[in-house]
Amino acid sequence: MDFKITKNANILTLVLIAVGLLFTGIGVVIEAGHDHGHHLGQRLAGNLLIDSFFFFGIGLGALFFLALQYATETGWYASVKRVIEAVAGFLPVGIILMVVTLLIITLQDGAHIYLWMDEEVVKHDEIIQGKSAYLNKAFFWIRTLVYFATYYIFWNGFKKRSLLEDQVGGTDIHFTNYKKAAVFLVFFAVFSSTSSWDWIMSIDVHWFSTLFGWYVFAGMWCSTMVVLVTLTLYLKKQGYLPNVNESHIHDLGKWMFAISFLWSYLWFSQFMLIWYANIGEEVTYYITRIKDFKLMYFGMFLINFALPMVLLMSRDAKRHAGILTFVGAIILFGHWVDVYIMIMAGSMGEAAYIGFLEIGLLLAVLGLFLKMILKNLTKAPLTVVNHPFLDESLHHEI
Amino acid sequence: MADKVIYAMYDDDDVLKDGAKKLVSKGVKVSEVFSPFPIHGIDPIIGVKNTRLGIMAFMYAITGTLLATIGMRYFMIVDWPMNVGGKPNNSYLQNILAFIPITFEFTVLCAAHGMALTYFLRNKTLPGLPAQNPDPRTTDDKFVMELRLSENSSFTEEELTALLQTTGYVELDQKVLN
Numbered sequence: 099m100d101f102k103i104t105k106n107a108n109i110l111t112l113v114l115i116a117v118g119l120l121f122t123g124i125g126v127v128i129e130a131g132h133d134h135g136h137h138l139g140q141r142l143a144g145n146l147l148i149d150s151f152f153f154f155g156i157g158l159g160a161l162f163f164l165a166l167q168y169a170t171e172t173g174w175y176a177s178v179k180r181v182i183e184a185v186a187g188f189l190p191v192g193i194i195l196m197v198v199t200l201l202i203i204t205l206q207d208g209a210h211i212y213l214w215m216d217e218e219v220v221k222h223d224e225i226i227q228g229k230s231a232y233l234n235k236a237f238f239w240i241r242t243l244v245y246f247a248t249y250y251i252f253w254n255g256f257k258k259r260s261l262l263e264d265q266v267g268g269t270d271i272h273f274t275n276y277k278k279a280a281v282f283l284v285f286f287a288v289f290s291s292t293s294s295w296d297w298i299m300s301i302d303v304h305w306f307s308t309l310f311g312w313y314v315f316a317g318m319w320c321s322t323m324v325v326l327v328t329l330t331l332y333l334k335k336q337g338y339l340p341n342v343n344e345s346h347i348h349d350l351g352k353w354m355f356a357i358s359f360l361w362s363y364l365w366f367s368q369f370m371l372i373w374y375a376n377i378g379e380e381v382t383y384y385i386t387r388i389k390d391f392k393l394m395y396f397g398m399f400l401i402n403f404a405l406p407m408v409l410l411m412s413r414d415a416k417r418h419a420g421i422l423t424f425v426g427a428i429i430l431f432g433h434w435v436d437v438y439i440m441i442m443a444g445s446m447g448e449a450a451y452i453g454f455l456e457i458g459l460l461l462a463v464l465g466l467f468l469k470m471i472l473k474n475l476t477k478a479p480l481t482v483v484n485h486p487f488l489d490e491s492l493h494h495e496i
Numbered sequence: 497m498a499d500k501v502i503y504a505m506y507d508d509d510d511v512l513k514d515g516a517k518k519l520v521s522k523g524v525k526v527s528e529v530f531s532p533f534p535i536h537g538i539d540p541i542i543g544v545k546n547t548r549l550g551i552m553a554f555m556y557a558i559t560g561t562l563l564a565t566i567g568m569r570y571f572m573i574v575d576w577p578m579n580v581g582g583k584p585n586n587s588y589l590q591n592i593l594a595f596i597p598i599t600f601e602f603t604v605l606c607a608a609h610g611m612a613l614t615y616f617l618r619n620k621t622l623p624g625l626p627a628q629n630p631d632p633r634t635t636d637d638k639f640v641m642e643l644r645l646s647e648n649s650s651f652t653e654e655e656l657t658a659l660l661q662t663t664g665y666v667e668l669d670q671k672v673l674n
Contacts, residue, residue, distance in 0.1 A: 366596070369593070370593045370594070370596070370597075373593055374580075374593070374594060375581065376581050376582070495536050496536055
């Protein structure tokens with residue numbers, strides 16, 4: 099059955115975009131009047147980075163999740179494969195958003211976000227000079243383009259083969275996907291780490307953490323799982339996806355539950371080791387966060403960790419659409435706050451606050467994100483027909 | 497009282513599951529299924545109650561958390577306060593981050609061992625106890641369904657056997673229990 103975007107959904111995404119842009123406009127006006135517009139450029143660029151990275155990350159997470167299913171030759175997911183593909187289909191738009199954002203930041207010599215792009219700052223900073231062999235504009239862009247090109251090529255290949263499989267069947271495509279996914283995961287393992295150093299960790303340019311890449315990756319994977327669960331539940335409620343039963347929902351819920359723990363585990367590992375060692379150049383990262391973002395930072399951790407733990411622990415909760423959506427919506431916002439703090443604490447510091455600009459841009463990009471996903475869902479039949487594990491997925495029961 | 501038991505052996509778990517569904521829909525009570533691995537979805541078919549192992553797991557876990565906390569507070573704060581990186585060593589709460597990993601590990605250790613032992617004990621399968629399964633092949637690649645005549649008083653033995661005929665078993669065995 100082909101998916102058709104309902105009128106309400108269409109209106110909702112348009113309203114989100116319109117309200118978002120309106121709020122962003124109000125935010126820009128307020129910020130321009132505040133302190134002679136001193137922070138306007140930085141705040142705008144920072145927000146662009148937050149929202150384009152957050153939603154790009156969800157698309158990338160879906161591509162990773164799809165590759166994971168291919169590489170492990172999983173069976174159960176065949177019924178929800180097109181949902182995963184629709185979310186991964188946001189990737190090209192996410193890449194465009196990221197490229198535009200990074201271009202804007204680069205053209206402003208870092209926009210007070212990437213301090214290492216500002217030659218004046220680097221001249222007086224020995225630590226940044228020591229890192230400039232890696233952190234310079236040219237190499238940064240080479241790496242960034244390599245990441246995007248790799249992600250795009252693999253995404254395009256998976257998409258084409260998935261549609262082709264519907265027509266020709268057989269197992270050849272399956273084994274091609276299997277191999278390509280394994281290769282993709284190898285690239286992704288390296289790139290997900292280095293790209294998060296480039297785009298996010300370099301904001302706190304004096305500081306580094308070796309598990310930062312996993313931490314960022316776990317956050318975006320968790321957001322992806324929330325989006326996949328809620329989108330599947332939405333489609334189910336609209337009467338699509340007849341093959342998706344409670345067990346599939348349960349499995350997606352389990353992923354959301356488990357990855358929340360992965361993220362919390364990495365958050366804690368990073369925090370505890372730095373707290374324990376108590377080395378001056380390392381603790382500055384947390385001192386900024388505790389000084390300027392105390393409530394938001396620890397509140398975000400508590401919500402993203404405790405809420406799924408308490409509410410999604412039981413088997414019944416992971417099969418309950420209401421509970422899954424409720425918890426999902428809250429921790430999705432929690433992970434957005436995580437990205438917000440990652441980017442704002444190191445750049446704007448105490449001047450940062452969530453106002454019209456932040457909420458507005460979030461809503462606008464969210465609207466665009468939902469619009470693109472719904473559009474992607476219409477482009478392919480919602481049920482795959484020739485997937486070799488389709489039968490296993492139909493009888494999935496746990 | 498003497499009781500007669502019928503064992504029907506299958507070589508596929510799905511065949512057994514479908515067979516059990518068919519029998520239960522006719523009103524037959526399947527008293528037990530023996531399988532080398534857990535068969536997903538068999539519990540509601542033959543009417544096995546939800547396990548209470550989770551409640552026990554929670555209790556063992558809480559025990560672990562408490563023991564770890566009490567132990568570490570005694571070792572590291574009360575008995576021999578240690579100076580680790582200049583952290584205040586007279587307070588457990590201020591150092592709680594350092595104790596979380598061990599608390600977590602000990603919680604998992606207690607929960608896992610407690611659950612495993614409870615499971616063995618409850619199923620009478622502790623090492624050295626006599627085997628409960630009717631046929632050693634159910635620990636390999638065969639699946640056995642057990643019907644008791646005492647629990648199926650509305651059927652005669654012949655009727656039960658005839659019903660089993662339709663389920664595609666590979667072997668049929670009987671035993672008289674005293």
